[in-house]
Amino acid sequence: MSKSWIWRLGVAVALLTGIVVSASAFGRPGAGGGAQGASGPTVRIGWVPAASWTPWASLKAEGVNVELVPFKSSNDSLTALANGSIQMAPVGYNNVAALLTDSDPKIRFVSGISEHGSVFIARRGSGITTWADLKGKRIASVRGSTQYVNLATAMQNHGVDLNKDATFVNMQGFSDLNFALQRGDVDAISTFPPLSGQAVAGGQGVEVPEIQAGMYDGSFTVASGILAADDFLTDHPDQAERVLRAFTTRFEELSADPEKWARTYSALTGVAEEKSLVDALRKQYIKPALRMDEKAIRSVPEVLTRLDIIKRDTGDELAGRLDYTLLSKVTGRSAAELGKGK
Template identity: 30%
Template sequence: MRRPFGPVLAAALWALSSAPAPAQDAPAVRLGFAKCAHCLPMALLPGLARGVAVDATGFNSGNDVLTALVSKSIDVAQVTYLHYVTALDKGFDVVAVAGEVNGGSECLAGKALGLAADDWAGFKAAVEKARAAGTPLKVAASRGNAQDIHMRGAFLKQGINPNKDVQFVNIPNPSDHLAAMQRGEIDMVCSVEPFASQIRMAGAASRFVLPYDQAAGNLTNLIVTRSDVIKARRPAVQAVVDADVALVGKLTADRAVWIDVINQKTGLPKEVAAEALKNAEPDYRMYRAKTLAIAAMMRDLKYISRDVSAEVEKNMDYSFLEAATRRTRDGLGG
């Protein structure tokens, strides 16, 4: 846990927060993140934070992280653009303050399908054949996460209705995807790294497609908080965003540290971690226009019940990134 580097810095932080005690005596910022290749680097963020202590906790999924944020069990959360839109649809108080890592989605086909990579014609033929036989293909994902939405959007763009043409199988914990594929319980899975690479490298399935040909593109992660946290502890939120910008720089410059944290947090071999990072892109920017497109796609897929465009724009706060990078909103995806 880091402490301020001297009494002058402590006094400055005290003045900024208007707290009755020095910064080192303030409660830690409680940070939550999911257990996936592009999320696990958040475990490194406490070591990069300056002027604030960060208590980072890993959760099984982004859904669990979002639940912890809205229930006020944590102060800042690494979730996805999809969780952000879903939260706004439900009227939750969430404010996006930075990006982190994008990518990490892969659709993998079981051997029985005999599909080559990107063979949409072959997949559509298999879908039609299975439907005609009354045994629709079983396609799995962790419902509500980025990979689920990426897959559904890509299917829809190819004329495959994910709600009618295939049988969706919800496997909440991505670490269980491999076993389901090995047991033959599913025909295809859209999984998250490093578990997608684990499935491929175990020979249980092969790459069908990286499902980025849809409104979300490869956008995945956002750092979000609540308005009450910003109001009460703005300097602390700024310190987290500063650390996130530093983290993105670190991941871009040194993949070894990223590989190490995946290995340590999941127990998967470093070879799997290294393969997973071929499908990951560190990026602290937030993409407003694409987020609006994601919200429209999610409404088309009936994942949300209403138009949340106004809330999407209102609740993307670029001021922290502007301060951390000294760049304008336009240069930060705004």
């Protein structure tokens, strides 16, 4: 494939699916499900330490031993799900859309978790206040990420081409963006909270209201959902339900209290960014979302195809992996209310 991060993901999954841990490994010491505990088998759930996934990382499920497994990226979590070493994890819709171009992983989205998540930050003194000001500027992000896609698509929508009218600077990781901005190597970045808040608090970056207001123009607002392995859902429905019920309870609790959300994230990660996280939640830079809006999710691979990030539109395959059954059961809402067919 033309984009190296997608190629690496495909190779990793292809290699690992040859040694898939079977459903019988769930709950057995040394296998994908972990050891049998006093309150039942261990369910291994993955997460990337992102602020938007705080309710997932802090859930407490009755009758289930939950082991939280950290990963560096959604792609890493997705690979672990495909090879059976974890049972559930938040994953970006864009990551699954890319994987589906070449693979048929046995996985299903069982809930939404977040929307939005992209924040544009200009270097202080760069003179960027409008979309037109982006022409001739050096703009950095991580190619293929949701933040890259949102910015590139929005720029097209506003008559500016990220790769022709500006100079795109590709970074290997999001933490590198703030350093580049601080050094003056770039004029702007497309990133996510709390890194965006750190750039502003540090004095090197500023928000640009006009650009932020249009960050999703022509693009998608949906970001990620809770992904689960098919065999886990089929063979251990009670455990899956307990975990998802605990997640939705925690989700509603933290969504109603931005300060508690921020404190919980800081406690999980040691990152003292409570003020900027509260601000990001209130401005909906991070937008909690349990619903899985099928129409919006179908638009993700369409946008990726248009930008030549993936080689074909996998909208039908992605929509086919939206399973509303469990979320409907734990919330008491119908599949239609949760976004099916919308």
